[in-house]
Structures are given as C-alpha cells and as structure tokens.
Amino acid sequence: MKSYKADVLVIGAGAAGLAAAIEVKKADLKVLIIERDKELGGITLQCIHNGFGLKEFEEELTGPEYAQRFINQVKDLKIPYILDTMVIEITKDKKIYAINNKEGLIEVSVKAIILAMGCREKTRGAINIPGFRPAGIYTAGQAQRFVNIEGYLPGHTFVILGSGDIGMIMARRLTWEGCEVKAVVEIQPYVSGLLRNQVQCLEDYDIPLITSYTVSKIHGADRVKGVTITKVSKDYDRIIGSEKFIECDTLLLSVGLIPENELTLQAGATLSQNGGPLVDNNLETTIEGIFACGNVLQVHDLVDMVTSEAKRAGKNVIDYIQNRYDKSITKEEKIKFIPGENINYVKPDHVNKSDIESNIIFNFRVKYPDRRVIIQFKDENNKVIYKRKKVYVIPSEMIELDLNLKEIGVEMTIKEIRIEVIPRPEVLIEED
Amino acid sequence: MIYDVVIIGGGVIGCCIARTLSKYDIKIALLEKEADIASGTTKANSGVVHAGYAAEREYIKRDMCIKGNKMYTQAAEELNFPFQRIGSFVVALEDGQIKELEEERNNGIQDGIIGLELILDKTKIKHMEPNLTDDVVGVLHAPSAGIVSPYEMTFALAENAAMNGVKFFRNHKVRRIRHQNYIFELKTKKGVFKAHNVINAAGLFASKISKMVGLDYFDLMPRKGEYILFDRNAMHLNKILFPTATKVSKGILVCPTAHGNTFVGPNAQNISDKEDTTTTEAGLKEILEGARKLVPKLPGRASIRNFAGLRAIPNTYDFIIDNTDVYGFINVAGILSPGLTSCYAIAERVTEYLELLGVDLKSNDKYNPIRPKPELFTNFSKDELDQKIRKDPAWGRIICRCETIPEKEILNAIHAPVGATTVDGVKFRCRPGMGRCQGGFCRPRVMEILARELNIPYQEVTKKSEDSYYLISKTKDELLRKIESGE
Numbered sequence: 001m002k003s004y005k006a007d008v009l010v011i012g013a014g015a016a017g018l019a020a021a022i023e024v025k026k027a028d029l030k031v032l033i034i035e036r037d038k039e040l041g042g043i044t045l046q047c048i049h050n051g052f053g054l055k056e057f058e059e060e061l062t063g064p065e066y067a068q069r070f071i072n073q074v075k076d077l078k079i080p081y082i083l084d085t086m087v088i089e090i091t092k093d094k095k096i097y098a099i100n101n102k103e104g105l106i107e108v109s110v111k112a113i114i115l116a117m118g119c120r121e122k123t124r125g126a127i128n129i130p131g132f133r134p135a136g137i138y139t140a141g142q143a144q145r146f147v148n149i150e151g152y153l154p155g156h157t158f159v160i161l162g163s164g165d166i167g168m169i170m171a172r173r174l175t176w177e178g179c180e181v182k183a184v185v186e187i188q189p190y191v192s193g194l195l196r197n198q199v200q201c202l203e204d205y206d207i208p209l210i211t212s213y214t215v216s217k218i219h220g221a222d223r224v225k226g227v228t229i230t231k232v233s234k235d236y237d238r239i240i241g242s243e244k245f246i247e248c249d250t251l252l253l254s255v256g257l258i259p260e261n262e263l264t265l266q267a268g269a270t271l272s273q274n275g276g277p278l279v280d281n282n283l284e285t286t287i288e289g290i291f292a293c294g295n296v297l298q299v300h301d302l303v304d305m306v307t308s309e310a311k312r313a314g315k316n317v318i319d320y321i322q323n324r325y326d327k328s329i330t331k332e333e334k335i336k337f338i339p340g341e342n343i344n345y346v347k348p349d350h351v352n353k354s355d356i357e358s359n360i361i362f363n364f365r366v367k368y369p370d371r372r373v374i375i376q377f378k379d380e381n382n383k384v385i386y387k388r389k390k391v392y393v394i395p396s397e398m399i400e401l402d403l404n405l406k407e408i409g410v411e412m413t414i415k416e417i418r419i420e421v422i423p424r425p426e427v428l429i430e431e432d
Numbered sequence: 433m434i435y436d437v438v439i440i441g442g443g444v445i446g447c448c449i450a451r452t453l454s455k456y457d458i459k460i461a462l463l464e465k466e467a468d469i470a471s472g473t474t475k476a477n478s479g480v481v482h483a484g485y486a487a488e489r490e491y492i493k494r495d496m497c498i499k500g501n502k503m504y505t506q507a508a509e510e511l512n513f514p515f516q517r518i519g520s521f522v523v524a525l526e527d528g529q530i531k532e533l534e535e536e537r538n539n540g541i542q543d544g545i546i547g548l549e550l551i552l553d554k555t556k557i558k559h560m561e562p563n564l565t566d567d568v569v570g571v572l573h574a575p576s577a578g579i580v581s582p583y584e585m586t587f588a589l590a591e592n593a594a595m596n597g598v599k600f601f602r603n604h605k606v607r608r609i610r611h612q613n614y615i616f617e618l619k620t621k622k623g624v625f626k627a628h629n630v631i632n633a634a635g636l637f638a639s640k641i642s643k644m645v646g647l648d649y650f651d652l653m654p655r656k657g658e659y660i661l662f663d664r665n666a667m668h669l670n671k672i673l674f675p676t677a678t679k680v681s682k683g684i685l686v687c688p689t690a691h692g693n694t695f696v697g698p699n700a701q702n703i704s705d706k707e708d709t710t711t712t713e714a715g716l717k718e719i720l721e722g723a724r725k726l727v728p729k730l731p732g733r734a735s736i737r738n739f740a741g742l743r744a745i746p747n748t749y750d751f752i753i754d755n756t757d758v759y760g761f762i763n764v765a766g767i768l769s770p771g772l773t774s775c776y777a778i779a780e781r782v783t784e785y786l787e788l789l790g791v792d793l794k795s796n797d798k799y800n801p802i803r804p805k806p807e808l809f810t811n812f813s814k815d816e817l818d819q820k821i822r823k824d825p826a827w828g829r830i831i832c833r834c835e836t837i838p839e840k841e842i843l844n845a846i847h848a849p850v851g852a853t854t855v856d857g858v859k860f861r862c863r864p865g866m867g868r869c870q871g872g873f874c875r876p877r878v879m880e881i882l883a884r885e886l887n888i889p890y891q892e893v894t895k896k897s898e899d900s901y902y903l904i905s906k907t908k909d910e911l912l913r914k915i916e917s918g919e
Contacts, residue, residue, distance in 0.1 A: 001818050036830070086830040097814060101828035101839075105818035123870040128660070128738050130711040135895035135902050139872050150876060152891060152903040153910055178911035221707060222899035238713070249904075262834070265665070 002103045006032040006080075007321055009096055009110040011087055011263065014042020015303045016294020016310040017116035018070035023314025024114075025077045029321060032108065033074070033081035034098055040074065040081060041067035042118060043141070044303060046148045049169055051196070055304035066303060082106070090267035094289060111325050112289045112317050115264055115277070116310065119257040119295040121166075124218075127255055129161075131218030134225075140166040140254040144173070153177060155250025159227050160184045161215045163202075165193035165396075167254020172201035181207050182246050185229050187214040187236060190369055192396055193254075194301065215251065216243065224249055257299045264292065274298055274345035280334060281351045281360045282316040283309070289325065291317055298347050298363060301398050312361070335410070340378070340420035342366045344395070353412055356405040366421050369394040375401075377408075378418045385409055385417065393421055435459045436791060438618060438627035440606055440641055442469030444582055444775050445767050446633035447589040452779035453786070454596035455801075456793040461625055462590075462598060463618065465605035465637075467897050468857045469850060470586040472635045473771075475860065476659070476709065476741025478698065479582045479689060480672055482770040483520065483574035485540035485548060486682060491750040496774035496781075498543055501576055503776035511588040512805035513581060514690035520577035520672035521561060523726055524570045529676040533572040540574075547575040561671045563686075563727045577672055581690040582772055583860045587850070592803040594849035596796060601625075602853075603898075606634075609644040611758060616645075629760040629789060631782060636706045636744045638752075638765035645758045652766055654706045654742040657698025658715040663868050666734030667694045673726045682769065684722030686730070691863070696723035696730065698741070711738045736868050743768045753778060755785040762786075806862075809838050831881070832874040834867020842878060846885045853886060855879060856896040875902075 010021045013035035024031045039045070044052070047063030054060060057069065074081065085100040096108040121139035138146070138154055144166060146152045158174055160167045163186040171181045184202060189212050191198045202209050210229065216238055217228040231242035259276040269285040272278040276297040277285040284291050293313035294306045334350040346364040369392065376387035386408045393399065410417070437453060439446045442464030450462045466472070484498035508515040524530050533550055540548045551557055552570040560573075594600055603622070609630070610617040618625040634641045639652045668688070675683040686696050697719045716738055724730055746752055746766025751774070754763045762785050764778060771778075787793055809827065812820060821828035826840035845852045845861035852858040855865070858878050865871030865878070879893040879902065886893075891903040904910070 001814070036833070084829065086833070088836070099817065099821060099828045099830070101821060101825035104821035104828060105814055120869050121872055123736070123868075123872060128716060128735055130713045130716060130738065132710050133739060135900040142872055142875065145876060146903065147907055150890075151907050153905050153907050154903055156904060156910065177907055178914050216713060217710070221709070222895075222897050223901060 001105045001107055004032055004106065004108045006030040006108065006110050008032070008112045008114060008317055009034065009108055010114045010116055012042065012116035012118060012294075012296070013037075013040040013081060014116065014118050014294065015044055015067065015070070015306045016118070016296070017042070017114070018067070018074055019307045019310035020114045020116055020293055020314040020317070021079050022070065022073050022077060023311045024317055025079050027318040027322075029318060031079055032110070033079060034085050034087055034096075034108070035081060035083050036086045038084050040071045040083070046141070046145050047169075048148050049173070052303050055302070056307050063303070087263055090263060090290075092268065111321050112291065114313055114317060115285070115290065115292040115296050116294050117260045117263060117296045119259045119299050121253070122256040122258060124253060127253075129215050129218055132221050134218070134220045134223050136220070136224030136250045137218065138250065138252055140164065140170045140252045143170055143250075143252050147173060147177060153179065155224075155248075156180065157182055157248040158250045158252055159215070159229075159246050159248045160252040160254060162186060162254035162256070163191040163193050163198070163209065164254035164256060165197050167252060168193050168197040168201040170252060170254070171207050172205055175205050175207065182248055183208045183210050183229075185213050185215060186211045187232055188212070190394070194396055214238070218251060219245075224251055227251055257295065259296050259299065261296060264296070272345065272349050273339070274347075276347070278349045279347065281348045281355050282320070283313045283348065284316065284320070289320065291320075298345070298398075301396065305398070335405075335414055336416040337362070338416055338418045339364065340418040342368060342370065342393075342421040343419050346419050351405065356410055356412070359402055359404050362401045362403060362419075364399050364419060365395055366393040366399070367395065370421065370423065372424045373421050374424050375399070376420050376422065378420065379414045380416050389424060390421075433459075433626065434615060435461045435625065435627040437461075437629045437631060437786065438463060438616065438625055439631045439633055440618070441633035441635055441638070442466075442590065442600070442602065443472050443474040443633065443635050444470065444586045444589070444772055445635075445764055445778060446631070447586045447593065448775040449631055449633060449764070449779045449782050450598045451589040451593040451596070452776070452783055454593045454598050455796055455799045457796045458791060458793070460593075460598045461627070462593070462600050463604040463606055463620065463625065464600070464602045467603055467854055467894075468852070469590050469600070469602065470583040470860065471896070473741055473743055474586050475583050476739050477582055477657070477743070477769075477772060478685060478687060478695075479580050479772070480520070480685070480687060481515070481517075481578040481580050482773045483540065483545050483548065483577040484543070484770070484773070485536045485545055485572070485574060486677060487770065489539065489543070492753070493751045493768075493770060493774060494543070496751060496777040497770040498545060500770070500774040500777035504578065504580070504773075507776055510801045511585065511592055511803045513585040513588040515578055515580045515585070516690060517576060517578040518671060518688070519573060519575040520674060521557075521564070521571040521573055522674045522676055523564065523568055524676050525565070525567050525725065527569055530570050532676060533570060537572055545574065545576065547573075549573050561669065561673065563667065563669055563729065564673065565726055565728050579672065579688060579690050580772070584690070587848075587861055588803050590850040591848055592801070595803070596799050600850045606641060606644070609641070611645055611761070614759065616760065629762070629786060629791060631762045631764060633764045635767075636742055638744065638763065642763055642765065645761050647756055647758060647761070647763070650752055650765060651747045652744040653747070654703050654708070655745045656701040656703050656708065656715070656740050656742055658711050658719055658740040659695050659697030659738065660716060660719060660735050661689070661737045661739070662694045662731050663734040663736050664691070664693045666731035668692070669694055675722070675726060684719050686723045686727045691866075694731070696720065702745070703742075706742065709740045709742060711740045715740070736870060751778070753781055755788060760789055806841070806844065809841060810836055831877045832864030832867065834869050835863045837862055837864045837874075839881065842881050843885065846882065853882070854894050854896050855882065855902070858882065
C-alpha cells in the first residue's frame, strides 16, 4: 500500500478544491489534492461559454480559461496532485483511503481535510416523470459533456425541462450546433436560472420559454419520440385538459443541483437541509478538522463565488493547523442560525461565540421571489436584532451579508438567530 | 443441425428451464427476441420469493410456489445470485382482517409452509419492523419468504446454462414455426432453427407463439404494475410488507431489494398493449398512497426511479404448463405471480414432460452446477483490494461512483457467457447507473468501455435495443448536413 503524508488533503480539483489548495500552500503547509477525473479543473472544463471571472479577475473568461489560471498556480507552486483517484474511505482519525489503477490502494495521513467534491444534477427519478424509459433523456450537464468534451450530438430536436443555468446555456449551445430546441419548460412561474442567461441564451435565439408547465409524460419505448407538457396551478398541481404534445427526440433535464456528500456522510459529518454539510463560520463540518467549500457545501450562482468561499476555507484551515490542531481546546459555544420565513437555508449553520467580533459572511437563498422586502435576524425571544431592506429577492440569486455580529448588537447570551425575509410594511416607502 | 430442445423466451422461466436441462446430454438452444435476456416481465417485478400461502388451493401455482420456494436455497448456493430469506409480513390494519390471516396460516401450515405464524403483539411486530404503521393490528409472518434480484438470477441461470453447453441467440424473434415429420422449423430473421421439441416460454407473447403451431386455447392479458424505487440511504426495511390481499392482487407492497434499496408497488392495471410499460401519474400516486398505509414515513423525496412491468395474466388465472396436442410442443405460459418463486419447480415439471416425450435424458458428464461467485469490489478487504489492483489495474478505476463499480466488474459483465452488449445490459448485470445519479457520470464511460470491448463505434452503443441509440452524430456533422442541403 502506498502512503502519503501531508498537512492538508483537498478532495476534488474543481474550482473550489484548486483555490483552497493554493491558499493553503501559500502558508507553506504541505497540501495534497486528490481528483477522481483524469485532469484538474472539474466541471468548469466543460463550461466552454464565457461569463466566468468577472469578480475574481475582473475580466470575462470561459470555464476552461478560468480553471487554467488556477491549474497554472497549482503547477507553479508545485502542489502535488493525484488524478484518476477515488477516495473510498475517511476514518475518524483522518486517514484517507483512495484507489487508482496505477498505485493501487493509497493511504493518506493528514491534519485537516477540505471537502470540495462539488455537486451533481437531479435526475428524472428524483422528479418522477411518468411514461416510458427510453434512450434520449439526459441531464443538461451530461449533454454538455457529450457536446463540448466528447464531440457528439445527443439528438436533433430538444425539449429542455427546467430553466436552470446549464439548461439555458445548453439551449443556446445546441442551437449553435444546428439542433432545434423546441421549448424550455419551467414548472415555476419564473425562470430558475440567472436573468442574464434568460436574455442571452433564450431570448436572443427566439427559444420559447414556457413557464408554469411541466413534462407530464415521456413518449417512445426505445428512443424519445416526444413529451407531453401540462400546465400547473399555483400549488404546482397539474391542470387536467391543458396537455400539449411536443415532438422531440431528446429531453434535457435542468431541474436542480444537489451537493454531492456521500463521502461527507461516510466520514460521519452531519448534513443540513440544503444537502450540504452543517458548518460553523470557519466552514468546519461537525467533524473537527474537516472543512467544506464550494458546491459540496452549497450550490453557488457563479464560479467566482465558489473561489472566494474556497479561499476562506483555505485560510480557516491554516488557522486550524497553526492554532488549534493537537491542542485540546474544549468545544466552544455556538449560536445556531435557523432559516425562517421565505428562507431555504443559511450558511454557516453555526457561529462560534468567540468569533462574534470578526466579520462573518452569511449566505442564504429565499424559497420564492418577492419585491420590497426586509431581511431580518431575530433571536430566540423574537427580538429583531438586525434588519435591512432589499428591493427584490429571487431563489436563483444567493444573498450574501458580511456582518460583524458584535457590531450589530448580538450578545453572548444569545443561543439562536432566525433569519427571515418578509414583505416591507407599507409605511416604509423609501428605496434602498 | 437439429436441436433436441429449442426454448423460446429468455426470461427467468426460459433461462431456468435451459439451466435445468443443461444437466442432460442434449442439444439445447434458447431464442430471445430482445437484445438481451431478462428484458420483459423478469426485469420489472417485485423480486419477492413468496412463501406460498397466498394462492387458492385448487391452483397448480400454489404447489409450484411452495415447492419452488424451498428450491431457492440450493439454487442460490450454486448460482451465487443475491437472495436473502428475510421473511414477509401480511399486515392487517383492521380486526376483521385477522380471520383471513388465520385461515391463510392454517392452510399454509397444512400445505407444508414452514414457520408461518400470526403475530398480534404490536410491540413485537414493531420491534421486528419499526417502519410499519402504528395502525397495525396483526401480521402473518412468513419467515421463508425472501428477496431476490430477478434479473441477476436470470443472468446467473443463463451463464451457467451456457457454461454447460446451451446456445443462446439474442435478437432472434421467432416469426413462424413449421411442424413437419416431428421436426419443428423455427424461422427467425437471422436463420432457421430445427428442433425435435419446443418449449414456449415467451411470456406475454406465448399465446402468439402457441398459435403458430395451431394451438389456440388460451389468452394472455397484460396487467401493468408500476413501481417507485428509493435511494439506498433513505430507508432500511427488515421485512417484505404486504397489505391483506384483495381478489385482484397481493396489493401494493413496501419491500427492500436484494441490494438494500426500498421500493413500493405494484398496482394492477389491466391494459391491452403488450408493450405499454409506461408509468402513469395516477399510477405513481396510487402506489405511493397505498404504500403509505403500511409505512407512513416513506422517503418520498429520495425516489431515484419509477418503472413499470407487465405480468401475463392467463384467462384461467393459473399457470399453463402443458404437454400439448402438438407432439413435442410444451407450453409454459401465463406465468403470473408467483412465477418467479415457482421457476425451479416449473423447470422440473418441464423436464418430466420431456421424459414423457421420449427425450433421452442421459446426464451431461461435464455438467457443473456452480456459476462462480462474481467478484465484487465492495466485498474486498483493503489488502485484497490492493493486491487485486496490482494484478489487474481495471479494479482500480471506479466507473460508477454511486454504487462503487470498477471497470473490472463491467469487463466481467461484458465478457461473461451471454454477456452484456448494451448499456442496460451492463447496468442490470453489475449496477453502474443504478444509484442515485442514475448514470449521470458513468454512462459515457460505460459506453466507451462497451465500444472498445465490442469493437464498435462509440455512437453505435445503445441503451437496450437497436433503436435506443444515445448519440446521433459527431458535432458539426448536423450543421454540415444542413448547410449542404440548404435547410
């Protein structure tokens, strides 16, 4: 069995893993990256469209270009990485077992682990579409891989279910390849991806967007021959009589992403309701010394946000190794953050009371769109501690607040804080 | 070349008969119309090995089931397929149903079903199956009931049969049968097969095959059953859970699979189209609602797949296992539930019929009943794994991340006797794509391996049949075509 030793192991070499590894390496710690694919870069490699890097580099890059900037740094800094390698077990004492076809079983001993495994796409089963089970049903990301990496077309005529970003980007991509995208069908009354993709990928190419509809049946025993779409009510119940048949040979699904946390669970860490691990403000999971960042923690809107979260995780890991590792520090008290009205989830889930004097970044998403709202923090006695106005909120845009809890008046006695997004009372008619 | 026996149909019944007959020194061929065996009813059913108390006593299916159940122990040992005798509960939710369970127990015990017991102690019941509803008033516990992977068992049967000399022909739909001078000539698109004896195990299409030799004495009606499968991590059941049965079916069950997933289903819908395996919105709702009566806390959001299968319901409601008036032509039709449980007993009955027909059943000296246990990545210790990868690097390349399937297991599935030739063939033999991502990551890799091993172009790899293609062309081919044709 081959053994490796390092201070930090990063699992996953996508946008999150690369940025976190680079950050840790800058503090002169020994870091090792394990990646299951055959090259560094992760999913960004198949995202050949532009729009990446506006925040991080203040220029517009494609996915592979964005990834390459980090890959170059990894190589310049001589960070070791093992490719084509699958982590199969993480033990309680932070021994990691992985395998690949060159070295066989690999054992890695480290002081800290950064989980950066990313996310995966929801499938047909997860949303239970009735009908046949033919070839010709792909997730948008799978189709993206076929077209952009492997160089094959998965079909001639498409219906795309779900208006997630990858779905809309693929609608444009397939049009460029000479395919016909008959419709993008969205169950919600609004688009679930970014507005810029709605404009640049659908409207600019006259691709019909059909909202408040869903695919209710798949036709074709061997290969998709078409889909039936049905209108849904406000409560997402299908309205009988509104069925329409659309002929197509391929159905793409862009119905959401789920953080990929099989390993996290196997390591014994707790997950929270968004499917990502429960973390404190250091992005540390419920297992000491195991940190998480990027889409494995929460699905982000933009890769730039993944990078900045990964850098934070990297800094926190450095702090952990330099100041906490191997020193028996008793578990400190935490303030619990709970999603309240119109909040889907909040990250971090906990804040360490000793950190309330430093700035903490909170990320959360709303459940449904709203206009002219108040975002507020309430303590366990329902006392409003903090509030701010916002013109609009939509689920596709993650809300980020950078707050110093002490400055906003959080006291050490508080045990939990509920975050809510509520409509503004009519009296407050001033703009933000 | 004249075969002693040609079996039509590569479902669990056809394959089980093939394997049973491979003990004897006779020439056997099996013809399957689909691209793979185990493609019909075998692929989409509950995978329950029933104890045998359920069927009415005047039906042969009851005897076959009770006998077949007992034969599973030896079969599983020899063929190494996933099978666990976990026991079943028939659940009574009202006091009035207890009487029915009592009657089933008494008759069952008389007929030799081992261990049947009526349990009325709710604490004990809940201890045995904590997921069961609080509304339970009693259960009929049948410890001899079990769960099996029906398609994996069928692949094992076919592999073993092939090892022992049976010839398998897939993509061979029988179009016509001529019977002359005691020889059957079976016409397929790919050639004519001659046989002294024919066994019709064509599932839903057995009545059509039977009519080809002029035997028109039964009808088969397709009855659809829909299912929903849940993620393995979502729930763990100890027992197979049936509601108290109605006249139409055994009802909607909540049941673990041999691989630790939970499924719910089936409903029972009589339809007319023998190829209509669509799931329906109403049906999926019906099975969820039905299942919730037994297990209120179903992990609805953790569903990973829905599917439907068709049972062949004969107008007699009993198995049709006949040495027919056409000498040498045996019908094995209308094998509805508990057909899976009964298959070994049915194969034994067919063997007796062949003996009656004068087939010389000398034993096959080379017969080996053992189908080697498939080597599984997940069963290896760390040291074994390290050594395996050193010997063969294909053990170290994980293709399916959800189910942890290495390339080697896929290669084994492709190169086994009667091996996989399609993506579904690989999936049903060794599970890549069965997990929560449903092939999202691994499908292109499986396609690559199939293309390489079968020496076919990447874009010609299909899901199940020739028409179930995944890719249409290289990128730009479509654009060039449109430019050239002026579209």
